[in-house]
Amino acid sequence: MNVVVLQDDDFVGSGSRVRLTGRRAEHIRQVHRVQLDDELRVGRLNGDLGTARITVLTDDAVEMNVTLDCPPPPALPVTLLLALPRPKTLKKVLQAATAMGVKDIVLMKTWRVEKSFWDSPVLQESGLREQMLLGLEQAGDTILPRVTLRRRFKPFVEDELPALIRNARGFVAHPVASSPCPRAVGGPVVLAVGPEGGFIPYEIELLAACGFEAVSLGTRRLRVEHAVPALLARLF
Numbered sequence: 649m650n651v652v653v654l655q656d657d658d659f660v661g662s663g664s665r666v667r668l669t670g671r672r673a674e675h676i677r678q679v680h681r682v683q684l685d686d687e688l689r690v691g692r693l694n695g696d697l698g699t700a701r702i703t704v705l706t707d708d709a710v711e712m713n714v715t716l717d718c719p720p721p722p723a724l725p726v727t728l729l730l731a732l733p734r735p736k737t738l739k740k741v742l743q744a745a746t747a748m749g750v751k752d753i754v755l756m757k758t759w760r761v762e763k764s765f766w767d768s769p770v771l772q773e774s775g776l777r778e779q780m781l782l783g784l785e786q787a788g789d790t791i792l793p794r795v796t797l798r799r800r801f802k803p804f805v806e807d808e809l810p811a812l813i814r815n816a817r818g819f820v821a822h823p824v825a826s827s828p829c830p831r832a833v834g835g836p837v838v839l840a841v842g843p844e845g846g847f848i849p850y851e852i853e854l855l856a857a858c859g860f861e862a863v864s865l866g867t868r869r870l871r872v873e874h875a876v877p878a879l880l881a882r883l884f
Contacts, residue, residue, distance in 0.1 A: 652676065653785055654668075654690055654692050654714065655692075665703075666713075673709055683702070686701070687699050689788065691716070693784075700712035725884075727816070728750050728876070729840040730872075731841065731843040738765075741873050746783025747789075748787070750880070753796070755796070760845045771797065777792070780792055813838045813860070815836060817837050819863050819879075820842075821839070829879060830883065840860060
């Protein structure tokens with residue numbers, strides 16, 4: 649936990665005093681091993697970063713006085729279109745993408761996405777939020793990404809995607825593409841990443857008709873949780 653992300657209900661009254669219990673308090677005690685008057689890096693969810701001074705330290709709670717005076721790091725100019733992976737993989741991808749600064753994520757139904765994946769508790773608002781908070785804590789960020797669910801691929805591509813890609817470059821990760829993924833594109837990007845087996849040819853054709861370029865990371869085929877960070881690192 650490189651930053652303690654504070655939420656509105658952590659604040660006591662209208663001032664700068666914060667009281668934490670549960671996982672974050674335990675982490676502060678057991679991992680940071682703080683003492684009274686020590687300082688920690690903190691940030692308010694969807695707000696500024698700053699520091700906190702420990703004022704109360706017990707087995708049940710940690711209290712701090714906080715000063716928030718620094719903006720969060722800039723977001724990546726990317727919209728990530730992700731074919732919904734299996735729940736364990738989704739957790740890893742959400743944490744990694746959030747840590748890298750992705751702020752717009754669309755989880756899509758594609759032909760190779762198993763229907764049962766949509767019933768996962770990870771897709772509940774609380775499940776998505778939990779994984780993204782872990783990503784924010786890792787990266788020292790405070791701004792939660794926006795996650796959108798799209799269960800019908802063709803209507804999404806035809807009706808919504810043209811507006812998303814209008815002022816951006818579109819790339820679809822495709823293992824057999826002849827063009828390598830470009831480096832440091834320096835502008836807004838819409839990145840589509842398929843399931844483990846990749847997009848089927850029909851889906852690639854729909855994305856290409858919308859203006860997407862098929863690109864590859866080379867001859868080695870990566871799992872989704874490895875491909876997403878690799879693509880983001882290369883593009884930005």
